[in-house]
Amino acid sequence: MKKYQIIAEQLMENIKSEKYKIKLPIEDELVEEFQTSKNTIRNATDLLVEWGMLYRVQGSGVYIRQFEHEKAINASMIRGVSQEFKASTVRTEVVYLELVDADEVMASELDTEIGNPVYRLKRIRYVDDEPFTIEYSLYNKEIVPYLGIEIAQRSIYDYIEHDLKMRIGFADKYISVGHLNQEDAEVFGYQKGDPMLVINEKVFLTNGMLFNSSRVIHNYQETTLFVSANNHRRL
Amino acid sequence: MKKYQIIAEQLMENIKSEKYKIKLPIEDELVEEFQTSKNTIRNATDLLVEWGMLYRVQGSGVYIRQFEHEKAINASMIRGVSQEFKASTVRTEVVYLELVDADEVMASELDTEIGNPVYRLKRIRYVDDEPFTIEYSLYNKEIVPYLGIEIAQRSIYDYIEHDLKMRIGFADKYISVGHLNQEDAEVFGYQKGDPMLVINEKVFLTNGMLFNSSRVIHNYQETTLFVSANNHRRL
Secondary structure: OOHHHHHHHHHHHHHHOOOOOOEOOOHHHHHHHHOOOHHHHHHHHHHHHHOOOEEEEOOOEEEEOOOOOOOOEEOOEOOOHHHHOOOOOEEEEEEEEEEEEOOHHHHHHHOOOOOOEEEEEEEEEEEOOEEEEEEEEEEEOOOOOOOOHHHHOOOHHHHHHHHOOOOEEEEEEEEEEEEOOHHHHHHHOOOOOOEEEEEEEEEEEOOOOEEEEEEEEEOOOOOOEEEEEEHHHOO | OOHHHHHHHHHHHHHHOOOOOOEOOOHHHHHHHHOOOHHHHHHHHHHHHHOOOEEEEOOOEEEEOOOOOOOOEEOOEOOOHHHHOOOOOEEEEEEEEEEEEOOHHHHHHHOOOOOOEEEEEEEEEEEOOEEEEEEEEEEEOOOOOOOOHHHHOOOHHHHHHHHOOOOEEEEEEEEEEEEOOHHHHHHHOOOOOOEEEEEEEEEEEOOOOEEEEEEEEEOOOOOOEEEEEEHHHOO
């Protein structure tokens, strides 16, 4: 990570801990606080403007965006349920975890060859004992060489980053709405045909390798997704 | 806009027009093409990495993200229906547009005072003659001084940017799922109680002023939302 990226993360921490509230301290104070150049401070704040965390008002300073729904899930971030609900009790039921040869559909989902080894996995995540998501996931074993029940009961992303030392880079998420089937509806205590909120996601390492494809069905009554949109992306 | 931001937009144009395909040209070629410094090129590509359009592979170069669902709506951008579906015929029915005094709910929605003037608006947007969204919107008249039927039949955002010369900055979007009521269901040709995909959004000028609050109900069978997530936002 570059210097300005590290400082951006430290600025974020200070915003989260409410060291800074309405606006950031002036540039000279930040230069002093972080013992770095004006240019680095400016690049760091530019980055947080890009992330939608700050905005600039000419002649007045750099302001902190105020977000309302504390409980909404930020869809622009890659975070598992465990990380999203740090203040809650997250329990994971691994319904199945098996190593299979990729069929045509799986191969296409993971952008790999038919017959290649793939971990196929179904988990139900409970937040404070309420069923929150049903995850149907595929992991490319050629990239993630091992997955076991104990890992799947916790955070697979943490395992990949901390134990396998691989860097998760980015994800494409497609959000859509349909109708629950009998099996999934029962998990949530709903009726077959009730609304289904589903996120289809592909997750890549920083080097662009696709290692995970998931279909995550959310408990529609318990889920609000948050997205911060920026207009300079209006290309 | 800064130099590197302008170049970032030009790079995006070249990606969209497929002048660059799998990866970007090497830095030296871009320096030559844009007649600028290496540093500016690097800041521009950094920005597009942030936006989730590019990714770097060490020792190999800068790659272009390949997106699958051409028809999905990018929820990380502020774009009206008109801009999102340039290739299609977009028709707008203005159901009502009225100037009212803000009641308690409207005042709270727009973060203004009770009694202040507010435009209240309902529109149905059709894409290729299919009903696509039902929008319930509020605009703060103290910021957007005039709205008329003719403007509302086209793109209100274009009017604000091009005619009023104000700069739209960012938006908070909250995506959730519920059940359609009778009135909205009829617009889409669905049944009361069928799934409803709703985006509640607040839209701000670049100076942080909230000018628009909307509740946009999407035709759930016709909508896929796309979000590009980045892991360096994992804070």
